[in-house]
Amino acid sequence: MEQTAFRMEARGVSKIFGNHTALDAVEFGLLPGEVHALLGENGAGKSTLIKILTGAYQPDGGKILVDGEEVVLNSPLHAQSFGIGAVYQEVNLLPNRSVAENLFLGHQPTRFGLVDRRRMDREARVLLQRYGLGIDPSSELGTHSVAVQQIVAIARAVQLSGKVLILDEPTASLDRDEVQRLFEVVAGLKRDGLAIVFITHFLDQVFALADRVTILRNGKLIDTRRLDELTRTELVRKMLGKDIAFSGSTSLKTERPVTDVLIDYEGYGKKRSVHPFSLTIHKGEVIGVAGLLGSGRTEMARIMFGIDPADQGTATLNGRPVAIKTAVDAIKHGFGFCPEDRKADGIFGELSVRENIVIALQGKLGWFRALNRDEQLDLAGQFGEAMDIRAASLDMPVKLLSGGNQQKVILARWLATDPAFLILDEPTRGIDVGAHAEIVRTINRLRDDGMALVVISSELDEVVAYSSRIVVMRDREMVAELRGEDISPGVIVQAIATHGEKAA
């Protein structure tokens, strides 16, 4: 047995999927009685680390120690026996059973081999009181708010494990008061000496609740620090990987001559999604959208494209008010949208490259004006070539292409519709360097051809390089609009991190 202060520790833990290193020799230590925030953008390796800590994945390198002793965790159930429990954003309980049953599922108090319901309810009541919940234990779980269900899930996890509690985005679907309530529960558990891992995208909550923070980026450990030694700006910079040296350099290009307005959003927004924003987009302009994950970037794109139609404000296209309630409306007005999750919302894996390229144009033409095979091949060939799509054949299933080529196929699909306005959500995420360069080149070319684009990206260097203006999102609100000299990674990081007053 080795001497260590840590309740649980990951030493040099690595995880490899195929030829992708998801975690690279990461060190992570949890002290008893602390709330330890785990931060990082998508693909940073947070969920992989959590899955290793809870036994869902086995590490390919390194070791896990609990109370200084090396352990091998075979499954989440096995991890539970070492005192490690987790609660996820979506409550993994049974909404149609009672609160008490949910608390004790799998280890109900029994009498003569039968569940002793009265004792179960009694014990549940005592347990819930400790969490400040005065609810009836025999009531159905599903009738309570998500926050209450979340607390019940925590109570269950603590009851079953009791040493380490992992909270994976527990506040994502809670309102302000509910978050406060959850924080009180977590503070109480901290006083009881539990080691708590807290994952969230809300920096305010990190500073409000956590004692220490570990930042991951691209599978690597960036830093572990006490939060009182860090400023928000430093934290954001570490998450996004921006050096301080960068903040001085600004984009060299001058602001472009203002051309005709294409679309003007006035107080545009949707309740429970994005606060109303106002934005004027000109032809031949790229609007970069920056912000952390969960800041409302994607929601903004979805509102613009009519997937989640706005419930307030107006949109004026070429001087005329337009109502965009569905994707079909948006496409009719010459919009195009490359979604963030290419696989789930973008490509048709089983269908051919050709069909994937023509589908949006065909959707625009309608059911009965079908493009015949020759026309389809012409279009696919023309736009496939323009995007430099590397496919052995236009008739091969698109799922056999690399991620970068799939992304090019989706761009080609929209270019085939001859759009006036393109919304690209993380167009360069997870693709190879060559495809990355091609997509950036295309964005520049389309802008110079007079198209209006909105590009959401976490790659600040990239956004800075091609944007005419940058809007910054934070907490589902547009908090800054940067132009001219302000277009620099340093200013963006500042705007993302600044608390309260508006930057720029």
Add this chain to the structure above:
Amino acid sequence: MNRLAFGRLVNTQTVALVGVLLLNWLLFPGFFKIEWQDGRLFGSLIDVLNRGAPVAILAIGMTAVIATKGVDLSVGAVMAMAGAVAATLVVAGYPTALAIVAALAVGLLCGLWNGILVALLDIQPIIATLVLMVAGRGIAQLITEGSIVTFSDPALIFIGTGSLFGFPMPVVIAFTLLVLVTLAVRKTAIGLFIEAVGVNRSAATLAGIRSRLLLIVVYALSGLCAAIAGLIVTADIHGADANNAGLWLELDAILAAVIGGTSLLGGRFSIAMSVVGALIIQAMNTGILVSGFPPEFNLVVKAGMITLILVIQSPFSSQFMNWLGRRNRGAAR
């Protein structure tokens, strides 16, 4: 071009159909004998087409539904309802044309109902169509008031037992429907949209396809096909039997579509191959019947044949064939 067309005809389904037919011929030498009598064709082969027509018609609609990643369990019950409506109306003295239109309208309405449950209310297709599968037969029984409604209306009977150009009417109807629906989905963009929605409904909606409307149309087509099949079986026995008309045929139709190469996960589909699938099923039924095997063997033999066809189509066996091919090439070198 000719060679290409011929090449497209040689695939697992057609080979299996020819195989089953040859097997039937071995068991019953007169199997391929076709005679011309009273202005129409007779023979076991014609019988396979004729008996297979109702399931083939169901399979046409079912294929489109399955291609959207759905399933329609209600078609058997809709057959019973359509038959009950037509029979009851002609018995009550209404014109035959009205009875037929009413029966088709009932099928269309049932399909719309399923489509609305699936597309607008986002209920899983297997559950959404289970509602009508159970309720439909009950409604059919209510319409016939529990008895078998027999009729002697010659025009209605003609649908089941008449003939046109020497072929039985059910075969003519099934073939016409096959051609019409194939043209409707392949000469328009509907076929592509069905496959797109089946492969990735979310992406299809984002690409500007009206997925909800498309789903409703597809289920409506399935309901309409079921009503046509229901009219045929009712006309064939000169009566509407609410308890037995179309019983379990939804499963045969699903099987026909799957044998025809449409995956239950949605996506690529071929209506013609599904019809071939329906004929394979019927050829096996007829083969067992004419070969003199005790009928008890029927279901077991059928299950064995179907398992064989599905194994041949499975990704596992295509991987196995690839492996075999590589190994042979390796040995040659």
